[in-house]
Amino acid sequence: MVPRSAGAEPPPAWYLRDWDSGALYKRGRLLGEGTFGRCYQVTEVTSGRLYAAKLIPRARLATAAIGDRVERERELQRHLRHRHIVRLHGHFTDRGHLCLLLELCSRGSLADILRARGRLTEPEVRYYLRQLLSGLRYLHGHGLVHRDLKLSNFLVTERMRVKIGDLGLARRAAPPGRRWGALCGTPAYLAPEVLERRGHAVPSDVWALGCAVYTALTGHAPFEARHRPELYRRIRGARYPLPPQLSPRARALIAHMLDPEPAARPSLAGVLGHPFLTQGFTPQALPPRACHSVPIFVGQEPLRRILRGLRCWRGCGCVPVTPGGGRAPPQST
Template identity: 90%
Template sequence: MVPRSAGAEPPPAWYLRDWDSGALYKRGRLLGEGTFGRCYQVTEVTSGRLYAAKLIPRARLATAAIGDRPLSLCPQSLADILRARGRLTEPEVRYYLRQLLSGLRYLHGHGLVHRDLKLSNFLVTERMRVKIGDLGLARRAAPPGRRWGALCGTPAYLAPEVLERRGHAVPSDVWALGCAVYTALTGHAPFEARHRPELYRRIRGARYPLPPQLSPRARALIAHMLDPEPAARPSLAGVLGHPFLTQGFTPQALPPRACHSVPIFVGQEPLRRILRGLRCWRGCGCVPVTPGGGRAPPQST
């Protein structure tokens, strides 16, 4: 047991319920403690599976204006999925990005800047929904005429204005989100260098490679979000309205298998391509393949 000082929050109940799924969990040992709350090992009562859950006192949530549900159970992050997959497809990135934009709009709408957006802080639930985690560096945006010049966050995701001590603001979160989009689509961060000074030079100059496998819409969105001038970057609404999100296929849901292998999107290809493939198969002996790369089952005539 960890001794509790006077005035500290009482420990949470032994049993906790996830109101999203209705599942019941039994609280176990304390795993760690951060700025906003404590992380406990918990056991799902029905299955006996172990999870880590970060519990945040409601008083702190009210102070930060970020809601009132303290239980969050996310078995992995987008960084974990990327390590297993190498890189994600554009439909998957659109699926996750839409949810992240919704969460960030809520956060920014309450005057808060996250200041440490990255794939390891994008937590994925068992239902393949993504949540923004780790608000330990979040703070209110500076009032007009002032700026918070602290150099904090993850080095490869820092915006040029943050490196120049001009402070974090909404455009800085947009920059970091753009770095996350690039990383998810390519498998590596846009700004990489062995030594920190060179890394910062590349960030200030927005010098990063654009792999040819990215679609023109993806390349355009990344270039817009990673503009070295904060005022030139899109707002969150602008990102949501970008052609990358409005003109590409976005799945309504992702299967859990997407955590370790490329999902097959039914209905993604236009009907004319499917019919063309069937005509080619029947007429010239070609063998069509499924979106996952396997041979398609034979068709009776």
């Protein structure tokens, strides 16, 4: 959900009660606002636990499309347990709202970070992409296609881990011989086969993830146009610019994921094994300042080896050796 100014709908009460369990939640800051309703940080009064509460007015649930999507999200997330998928803790109704009680991702989304930063570095994209691939492989392994992968649905926790959220459009993959031909999702992330009503499948999720990788690395979507027909023409022809600042490995991965032919795109395992991910530096963790400024990577392997060697030399009596094989001259302390 993308933060924006509040609309005409009044905010809910300061306290929300789950009448079935008796739990009381205090409403906190607005996290975002989307198609269904608003999302707030809430605190369970008794335990002090923090959650994200997606509040959907009951009047909107009467709309068939919204009601079905909310019910699908609730039903799917009830059965999913993965460290890189936003967890649904429960749901209840209070004062005219349906409340979905979700795992709190307090750092916002990758779209929020991109707005603050402009674009991300390749080590950061590798860091996030590995986690997203883990969560997406779990979804696909359960026969589910997300159908709306984008940066605003990739949520970041307090510890700078990323999780896939918003499963409202997710659906089980069509059985052999059938296809789900609905045109749904975010226009700039739709795969060519989806535009041609050939249906969503695993390759269309790979395409959308490729669009997200491109957007994170460049600061803008690969397919942009003022009018929808021109946007769709560019998508069908896979016509997008490749900025020169991208590394050859990044360019190769994007070209592979954005192949207009679904069968030619890599599997998720193929993305994970691509040289962009296997041959570049990937940080073990990111500092919170990476949400608003470029992080400084001081833990790369060559530097770690040098520092480890210096600590060993100074601390345990080891004798360093020069490149020629002789002993290095003694150093003053």
